[in-house]
Amino acid sequence: MITYTNKTYVAxxxxxxxxxxxxxxxxxxxxxxxxxxxxxxDLNNLMSYSSEETIKTKLAERLRNTKVFILLVGDSTKNLxxxxxxxxxxxxxxxxxxxxxxxxxxxxxxxxxxxxxxxDELAIHVGFQQKIIEYxxxxxxxxxxxxxxxxxxxAYYYKDSVYQQLGL
Numbered sequence: 001m002i003t004y005t006n007k008t009y010v011a012x013x014x015x016x017x018x019x020x021x022x023x024x025x026x027x028x029x030x031x032x033x034x035x036x037x038x039x040x041x042d043l044n045n046l047m048s049y050s051s052e053e054t055i056k057t058k059l060a061e062r063l064r065n066t067k068v069f070i071l072l073v074g075d076s077t078k079n080l081x082x083x084x085x086x087x088x089x090x091x092x093x094x095x096x097x098x099x100x101x102x103x104x105x106x107x108x109x110x111x112x113x114x115x116x117x118x119x120d121e122l123a124i125h126v127g128f129q130q131k132i133i134e135y136x137x138x139x140x141x142x143x144x145x146x147x148x149x150x151x152x153x154x155a156y157y158y159k160d161s162v163y164q165q166l167g168l
Contacts, residue, residue, distance in 0.1 A: 007065045008137060009096070011087040012072035013080055020072050020103055020128060027130050052082065059087060068141055069096045070133070071118070074103045078115040088117050097144035098123040099136045100155075105129070107163065109155035122147055124156045131166040132158065 012021050050058075063069075069091035071077070077084060091098055100118060102110050105127040111119065124140045126132045135158070147156070 006067050007062070008068050008070060009062055009066040009087075009091070010070045010072065011084055011091075013074055013077050013084065016076055017072050017074040017103060020074070020101075024130075024133070055083065056086060059083070060090065063087070063090050063094060063096070066091070066094070066096050068099060068137055070099045070101055070137075071115075071123075072101050072103055072128070073110065073113050073115075075113065078113055080115075085115065085117060088115060092117075092121060095148070097141045099133070099140055100125045101128050101133060102126070103128045107132075107160075108157040114155075120154060122153050122156070124158070126158065129168055131168055132163060135162065135166060 010021055010024065012018065069087075071084075071088065088098075098118065098121065100109070100114060100123050102113065102125060104110065104113070107125070107127045109119070109125045114125070122144060124136055124143070126136050143156075
Protein backbone atom coordinates (compact mmCIF):
# COMPACT_ATOMS: atom_id res chain seq x y z
CA MET A 1 0.00 0.00 0.00
CA ILE A 2 1.36 3.40 -0.99
CA THR A 3 1.01 6.18 1.55
CA TYR A 4 0.87 9.73 0.29
CA THR A 5 2.40 12.27 2.62
CA ASN A 6 0.77 15.48 1.54
CA LYS A 7 -0.81 16.74 4.75
CA THR A 8 0.19 19.56 7.04
CA TYR A 9 0.11 18.59 10.70
CA VAL A 10 -0.48 21.45 13.13
CA ALA A 11 0.34 20.92 16.82
CA UNK A 12 -0.64 23.50 19.42
CA UNK A 13 -1.94 24.10 22.93
CA UNK A 14 -5.59 23.21 22.35
CA UNK A 15 -6.66 25.03 25.50
CA UNK A 16 -4.86 28.34 25.00
CA UNK A 17 -4.05 28.63 21.30
CA UNK A 18 -6.84 26.99 19.31
CA UNK A 19 -7.94 30.40 17.99
CA UNK A 20 -4.71 30.59 15.96
CA UNK A 21 -5.36 27.19 14.43
CA UNK A 22 -8.93 28.25 13.64
CA UNK A 23 -7.57 31.41 12.02
CA UNK A 24 -5.31 29.29 9.79
CA UNK A 25 -8.37 27.27 8.77
CA UNK A 26 -10.21 30.52 7.98
CA UNK A 27 -7.30 31.70 5.82
CA UNK A 28 -7.54 28.43 3.92
CA UNK A 29 -11.28 28.88 3.30
CA UNK A 30 -10.98 32.53 2.24
CA UNK A 31 -11.45 32.83 -1.53
CA UNK A 32 -9.39 36.04 -1.62
CA UNK A 33 -6.13 34.33 -0.58
CA UNK A 34 -3.92 31.61 -1.99
CA UNK A 35 -3.21 30.22 1.48
CA UNK A 36 -3.81 26.49 1.46
CA UNK A 37 -2.71 23.39 3.27
CA UNK A 38 -3.91 19.82 3.42
CA UNK A 39 -4.90 19.65 7.05
CA UNK A 40 -3.99 16.42 8.84
CA UNK A 41 -6.67 17.20 11.41
CA ASP A 42 -9.32 16.55 8.74
CA LEU A 43 -8.49 12.83 8.70
CA ASN A 44 -10.37 11.69 11.76
CA ASN A 45 -12.21 12.96 14.81
CA LEU A 46 -10.81 12.76 18.30
CA MET A 47 -13.38 12.68 21.00
CA SER A 48 -12.49 14.63 24.12
CA TYR A 49 -13.36 11.59 26.20
CA SER A 50 -10.96 9.25 24.37
CA SER A 51 -8.11 7.65 26.28
CA GLU A 52 -4.56 8.91 25.89
CA GLU A 53 -3.66 5.71 24.03
CA THR A 54 -6.56 6.12 21.59
CA ILE A 55 -5.71 9.77 20.96
CA LYS A 56 -2.04 8.98 20.33
CA THR A 57 -3.03 6.16 17.94
CA LYS A 58 -5.17 8.62 15.96
CA LEU A 59 -2.44 11.26 16.03
CA ALA A 60 0.09 8.70 14.77
CA GLU A 61 -2.28 7.93 11.89
CA ARG A 62 -2.34 11.62 11.02
CA LEU A 63 1.45 11.85 11.22
CA ARG A 64 1.86 8.97 8.75
CA ASN A 65 0.24 11.21 6.13
CA THR A 66 2.24 14.30 7.02
CA LYS A 67 4.50 16.23 4.67
CA VAL A 68 5.28 19.12 7.01
CA PHE A 69 4.81 19.62 10.77
CA ILE A 70 3.81 23.03 12.13
CA LEU A 71 4.14 23.81 15.81
CA LEU A 72 2.24 26.88 17.00
CA VAL A 73 4.30 28.20 19.91
CA GLY A 74 2.46 30.23 22.52
CA ASP A 75 3.15 31.09 26.13
CA SER A 76 2.59 27.58 27.51
CA THR A 77 3.57 25.30 24.60
CA LYS A 78 6.96 24.41 26.09
CA ASN A 79 5.24 23.03 29.19
CA LEU A 80 2.95 20.58 27.37
CA UNK A 81 4.38 17.08 27.62
CA UNK A 82 1.43 14.71 27.35
CA UNK A 83 0.56 15.35 23.70
CA UNK A 84 2.50 18.28 22.21
CA UNK A 85 5.92 16.97 23.23
CA UNK A 86 4.90 13.51 22.04
CA UNK A 87 3.82 14.99 18.69
CA UNK A 88 7.18 16.78 18.36
CA UNK A 89 9.03 13.56 19.20
CA UNK A 90 7.04 11.73 16.52
CA UNK A 91 7.80 14.41 13.91
CA UNK A 92 11.50 14.20 14.74
CA UNK A 93 11.48 10.40 14.66
CA UNK A 94 9.75 10.42 11.27
CA UNK A 95 12.09 13.13 9.87
CA UNK A 96 9.16 15.40 9.04
CA UNK A 97 10.22 18.98 8.22
CA UNK A 98 9.30 21.26 11.14
CA UNK A 99 8.02 24.82 10.97
CA UNK A 100 7.89 26.58 14.34
CA UNK A 101 5.37 29.43 14.27
CA UNK A 102 5.82 31.98 17.03
CA UNK A 103 2.42 33.31 18.03
CA UNK A 104 4.10 36.40 19.48
CA UNK A 105 5.27 37.31 15.95
CA UNK A 106 8.98 36.72 16.51
CA UNK A 107 10.71 35.79 13.25
CA UNK A 108 13.47 33.65 14.78
CA UNK A 109 13.67 31.12 17.59
CA UNK A 110 12.23 32.45 20.83
CA UNK A 111 14.42 30.58 23.31
CA UNK A 112 12.09 31.55 26.17
CA UNK A 113 9.07 29.87 24.54
CA UNK A 114 10.42 27.21 22.18
CA UNK A 115 10.15 23.70 23.66
CA UNK A 116 13.61 22.52 24.76
CA UNK A 117 13.33 19.40 22.60
CA UNK A 118 13.38 21.60 19.46
CA UNK A 119 16.04 24.15 20.36
CA ASP A 120 18.91 22.23 18.72
CA GLU A 121 16.83 20.45 16.07
CA LEU A 122 16.55 21.45 12.43
CA ALA A 123 13.49 23.70 12.12
CA ILE A 124 12.50 26.98 10.51
CA HIS A 125 11.13 29.59 12.91
CA VAL A 126 8.66 32.19 11.63
CA GLY A 127 6.18 34.70 12.99
CA PHE A 128 2.44 34.09 12.92
CA GLN A 129 1.54 35.72 9.60
CA GLN A 130 -0.35 34.09 6.78
CA LYS A 131 2.11 34.83 3.97
CA ILE A 132 5.26 33.63 5.76
CA ILE A 133 3.55 30.46 6.99
CA GLU A 134 2.38 29.73 3.44
CA TYR A 135 5.90 30.43 2.13
CA UNK A 136 7.38 28.03 4.70
CA UNK A 137 4.84 25.31 3.86
CA UNK A 138 5.73 25.66 0.17
CA UNK A 139 9.51 25.92 0.59
CA UNK A 140 10.83 24.50 3.86
CA UNK A 141 10.61 20.82 2.91
CA UNK A 142 13.18 21.28 0.12
CA UNK A 143 15.53 23.26 2.39
CA UNK A 144 15.04 20.77 5.21
CA UNK A 145 16.10 17.87 2.97
CA UNK A 146 19.21 19.66 1.72
CA UNK A 147 20.18 20.77 5.24
CA UNK A 148 19.70 17.23 6.59
CA UNK A 149 21.81 15.83 3.75
CA UNK A 150 24.54 18.28 4.80
CA UNK A 151 24.12 17.17 8.46
CA UNK A 152 23.02 20.63 9.55
CA UNK A 153 20.92 21.16 12.65
CA UNK A 154 19.54 24.01 14.70
CA ALA A 155 17.15 26.87 14.37
CA TYR A 156 16.80 28.55 11.00
CA TYR A 157 14.85 31.65 10.06
CA TYR A 158 14.14 33.61 6.92
CA LYS A 159 16.04 36.82 6.29
CA ASP A 160 14.16 40.10 6.45
CA SER A 161 14.35 40.25 2.65
CA VAL A 162 12.01 37.23 2.39
CA TYR A 163 9.46 38.98 4.60
CA GLN A 164 9.86 42.14 2.52
CA GLN A 165 9.31 40.22 -0.75
CA LEU A 166 6.10 38.91 0.78
CA GLY A 167 5.00 42.42 1.75
CA LEU A 168 5.46 41.85 5.46
